[in-house]
Amino acid sequence: MPQLGQHDPAPSLRQKLAGRPIRATHIVACHHCTLARGAGRFVQIYSTHEQVICLRHRLWLGDGVTGVTDQLSIRDSPEITTAWHHHRNLITRHGRSGVRKAFHIAAVINWRWYDQFHHFTAATDIYDTLAANQPRHANSHAVVAASLYPSIVDLTAVMASPRWAEIAHSRHPDQFLDRISVEVTDGWQPRGASDPLRDWMRSDWLPGFRGSDAINASKPR
Numbered sequence: 001m002p003q004l005g006q007h008d009p010a011p012s013l014r015q016k017l018a019g020r021p022i023r024a025t026h027i028v029a030c031h032h033c034t035l036a037r038g039a040g041r042f043v044q045i046y047s048t049h050e051q052v053i054c055l056r057h058r059l060w061l062g063d064g065v066t067g068v069t070d071q072l073s074i075r076d077s078p079e080i081t082t083a084w085h086h087h088r089n090l091i092t093r094h095g096r097s098g099v100r101k102a103f104h105i106a107a108v109i110n111w112r113w114y115d116q117f118h119h120f121t122a123a124t125d126i127y128d129t130l131a132a133n134q135p136r137h138a139n140s141h142a143v144v145a146a147s148l149y150p151s152i153v154d155l156t157a158v159m160a161s162p163r164w165a166e167i168a169h170s171r172h173p174d175q176f177l178d179r180i181s182v183e184v185t186d187g188w189q190p191r192g193a194s195d196p197l198r199d200w201m202r203s204d205w206l207p208g209f210r211g212s213d214a215i216n217a218s219k220p221r
């Protein structure tokens with residue numbers, strides 16, 4: 001399996017990634033958009049969990065972006081934009097709270113796969129494109145998060161479906177595992193006690209989930 005990036009993340013970054021993801025309640029707005037509106041370069045806005053890109057300027061605004069310089073270009077990685085449209089369609093189809101929850105679990109699982117063996121070809125290909133075009137971002141949290149995003153959405157699509165979740169938690173989950181291996185994991189079937197997806201299938205765990213998007217709860221009236 002190809003390595004995601006030529007070097008392992010620095011220990012301090014690994015430390016930061018442990019237990020990812022943390023729920024974000026705000027993001028740094030796209031700096032091209034805010035500059036165009038005369039609001040300056042650094043503007044924080046409340047966000048919902050699917051607000052991870054600026055479609056107009058093709059910038060990554062999601063996980064790992066803490067400042068304007070982390071807003072990397074995704075112009076040459078159309079898979080990320082496609083995944084974002086898919087993500088929004090899932091919310092329309094299954095409802096915000098179910099997708100938010102599935103997305104959270106899918107993100108934890110994908111980050112654990114990344115930590116365990118550097119993930120799968122779809123993510124490594126995106127990583128290679130992003131890092132080659134923008135070497136100063138190589139190995140940053142944002143570039144890894146952007147690379148994993150389409151896989152996280154693909155897994156979310158299966159987990160957010162009540163029918164597929166029921167198959168996953170049944171005594172005969174083969175159909176679910178087949179679909180995962182075709183759509184997410186390069187033909188590999190997750191197995192073993194330490195695999196995070198198998199753990200979810202067994203226990204339906206929900207690590208660190210703290211409710212739905214904060215914007216719904218704290219929006220001023």
Ligand SMILES: [Zn+2]
Binds near residue numbers: 032033
């Ligand atoms: Zn923008």
